[in-house]
Amino acid sequence: MASALHRLGRFAHRRRLLVLTVWLFLLLVVAGTAGRLGPNLDNEFTLPGSTSQEAMDDLGEALPAAAGTSAQIVFRTPDGTGITSEAYREPIRQALAAAARAPQVAGVSDPFETGTVSKDGTTALATVAYPVTNADLGADTVDALEDSVRVAAGSGLVVETGGQVYGDSPGGVHATELIGVGVAVVVLLVTFGSVLAAGVPLLTALIGVGVGMSGLLAASHAFTVSSTAPTLALMLGLAVGLDYALFLVSRHRQQLTEGMPVPESVARATGTAGSAVLFAGVTVVIALLGLTVAGVPMLTVMGLSAAATVTVAVLVALTLVPALLSLAGERLRPRPGTRAHRRQTSGTTNVSERWVRFVSRRPWVTVVVGVLGLLVIAVPATDLELALPDRSTAPAGSTERAAYDIVAQEFGPGANGVLLVVADTAGHDDPQRSAQAVAGQVGNLPGVATAVPTSVAPDGSLAVVQVVPTTGPRDTATTELVETIRDAEPRIRAETGTSVRVTGQTAIQIDLSERLSASLVPYAVVVVGLSLLLLMLVFRSIAVPVKATLGYLLSIGAALGLTVAVFQWGWGLGLLGDVETGPLISFMPIVLMSVLFGLAMDYEVFLVSGMRETYVHTGDAEQAVFVGARLAGRVVVAAALIMVGVFASFTLSDNPTIMSIALALAAGVLVDAFVVRLTLVPAVLALLGRRAWWLPRALDRVLPDLDVEGARLPGVPTIELEDDVVGAGGPAGSRTDPV
Known part of the structure; x- marks a missing residue:
């Protein structure tokens, strides 16, 4: 794999202008198409194969008006007087007549004939029937209904509209969500100490997100796409796009500091860091595609949409990033004497290595405290309640929320x-x-x-x-x-x-929520099995995959626990705005499991691959942990901070569905990167020693060698190992070993 990507990197270097032109052309075409067509999103919940859906389908054929969507019109007197007085009856009749003439309306009930007047006589409720589902409503249908009933407001009545026609409020992009981009810029500048180096991941991530999101919006005219799907795709595509480019740029800058020529460094970074990027991207995509096993069309579309965006991010990282690195040329090489240059060439330990040495000093204490702490955080998850959103989760102040509350x-x-x-x-x-x-x-x-x-x-x-x-x-x-x-x-x-x-x-x-809940355990089994297999292929070990998978499960539990504590128990919920406590969106746990699986494996590969490289070439299991932390720890920290910043910015959305998913992902990444990967993983590896890298010979012969680290590339770069890195079994003094 590394050799093929090495050749791809060489191609991107030689044809850098062609690669850049192709991506810019693709962005213009896809974005132009999406802009001309406009979005076509909906939130129709269907559940093929269920008795409730079959009954609804039969009802739709025999009695379309009863099977279609509906709206509510609420009339309320402003001073508590009776709404049945003639002063209010006539404006209400005029409003109902106008509503009956609105587009696509099949019928409107008269509250005075149906008896839907409140016991205190101050409120009347009318129902508007449509012979179609939300997916078939015209773009201006709801607005036309709202306009038609305004005549009643002129008489002093409070008039609100709500009901199923409003669906779930779309996610969209808000100014607050750009905070994540700002966090990414700061982290990249601190990591690289260079505006140009920081600009490459940011530019490529935005191009990748632009292509992916535009393609998704254009595809919404051919396929049913819920309004939540683009937001999840945006959130995930932006985060992984920044992270994948970060890994490549970081490896390239390290090689330039060691004196490697730009053309070879571009190809080598694509072959080594690019291999890990490809593996990480594939794991995310496979996990997202696994959402189709639930058999829920809405969840299937969400998984496919996010998987497509991640695929674009991987392709951008493996082609456009090398092309831009080539265009930047020598300007990305850290100048001697600068902080960036000293950080790459100095033999002193960095913060990541010092932290790993600290947690590995007493590994049993670290493991026990870390695991118990995560289990405590996960306790609220035992109170997890799942449901699909209704109008009670609509933004405060909206007419549909007001109608819901009055009804x-x-x-x-x-x-x-x-x-x-x-x-x-x-x-x-x-x-x-x-x-x-x-x-x-x-x-x-x-x-x-x-x-x-x-x-x-x-x-x-x-x-x-x-x-x-x-x-x-x-x-x-x-x-x-x-x-x-x-x-x-x-x-x-x-x-x-x-x-x-x-x-x-x-x-x-209700049936949809139950099916999603029932699919959690089978999906978890599939994800865990996939995790064990993939990591066994990469690290050729039994203990490392088991340890990584158990850590992933701890991260899931902690993320769910924090999300339940905030959105169900209300702990700190006021900090996120006017949001009601209540059950979490039914598909949140399975989305969290799929996305966090890919990201957890991402950090595992980038951190532990450096440890495995050192162990293979030195035989010193203890020092391999520290060297791996020195080589990859800083990049993993930067990548995790970017992810947390991007996800956390979406918690400021006005959509509770997006807010809960974003908080769960931000919490999951924070816990997984800093508690599991940078704390528990080194401690466990320190406990296991050489046994961490044991693999039965029979299994070793059967499993293919993916060479994620690029060990078989010609002219493998070297690292300078200190005296204590060689280990008791090695020679005294320092020595240089291939990575």
Whole structure:
């Protein structure tokens, strides 16, 4: 692998202008296409194969208006007077008539006829039905609805609109999220001590993100893409793009300091650091593609979108970064006497090595304290609750959030999460009477506020019973109610002669959350197995992969624990703005597992590969740990700080879904890089000694040698080992060994 990438680096050097031109041309074409088409994002939750989705699909064929999305219009008197007075009735009727004429509207209910007036008589609730799902709504449909009901506001009424048509608020890019770029700039400047060296990772990362994001937005016109997918792709693409370029530039600068010519240094950096970049990128992509195993279209699109962006970041790192390094030429070579030059040539230890020596002095203490500390942080994860977002998570001050809060206050929380019970009335003489019988049976179940027949299909094959729970859509009691109705289906069928199925957006979201929760353990098994296999290929060891995988699991637990403590328990949540506590988004844990897996393996490879190189060429297991920390520790710290900065900046978003994912990723990277990789890993390796690198001979012959470190490249560079690095079994004095 290293030899092939070495040749790719030579090509990028010789054809640097061509490589740069191709990437800039690709960026202009893709960005221009995306800009002309515009985004086409939606948040329709579907769950193929589930009974709730099948019932909804059948309902869509027989009664489209009942299966489509819906909106709510809330009218409220400003002074607590009765809303049924004639002064308010006429403006409300005018608003409802205008709403009925709005684009794509199938029908509007009259609250005075349906009785949806609050008990205190101050609030009325109307429902707007659409014969299509959110994905098929026009771009201006919601705005037209809001405009149509403003006539009622002129009479002094408080008018708010909400409901399913609003979906989840899109992520987008906000000024606060650019803080992560600022953090990256500072870290790169401190790491390299050069504006030019720092500019290469930043420029290439932005180009890669531009290509990936533009391609995703353009593809949204051909495929269903949720509004969360581009934000996750942006967050991950920017972070890995900066990190991968950082590794290459750092290796190139180190080789230039040692006196290597620019052409050979570009090729060598691509062959060595590029091999690790390729391996790290592949692990991230494989983990993201693994999201497809859950069988949830929304999660599949998220995984594919993020995987495509990471793939672009890897290609940019392996082609555009070498081309720019070649264009920069000698200007990237640290000048003698500068801090950057002394840092590369001095034999003294750096901060990373001193820290590793400290934690390895008493390895048992380090391991016990570190593991117990992470387990304590992970304790809140035992209280993990998962659900999909509703309008209670909409930004404070928005009309959909106001409508949700008023409806919950005046009509009960269940009015925001209505269930639909589909009755199979085919062949019945009186479908309406059958529906009424079903409503009577369902209405007697615990947890049901009301159960009312609403509509019958024109051919009489189906009837719909609207069920309002006593609890909100994200409440566990609502989930239990769905199961109660399903369990009662045989008795309902026996009493009424009608089979029933539960559906509606709330039921589909409940089923989706349960499927995602059920997929966590199988996905974890796949990820852990993949981790063991990949690391065994790279390090040709049994202990190193096991240690790395256990560390990854500790990082996952700690990240989930911190996120639960903040977003469910409310610890420090006020620092992030006006955000309500509640269950975490259902797909957050599996997204966290996939992304953090790739990043954890990223840091493991860059840190431990240096240790393995030294051990292979010196045979000194103890000092190999310290030399590896000296060579790669500073770069791992810089990469982790960039990742944390990028992810943490997204916690300032106005979308709670993005905020929780960003916090989990930032916490996971922080814990994994600094506690697991730079603390626990050296301590464990110090405990194991030579046994850390043991691999059965039979397995060694079977496993292919990937040569991630580039040991077989011609003219391998050397490192100067101090007296104590050679070890007890080596000669006295210093010696030079190949890396």
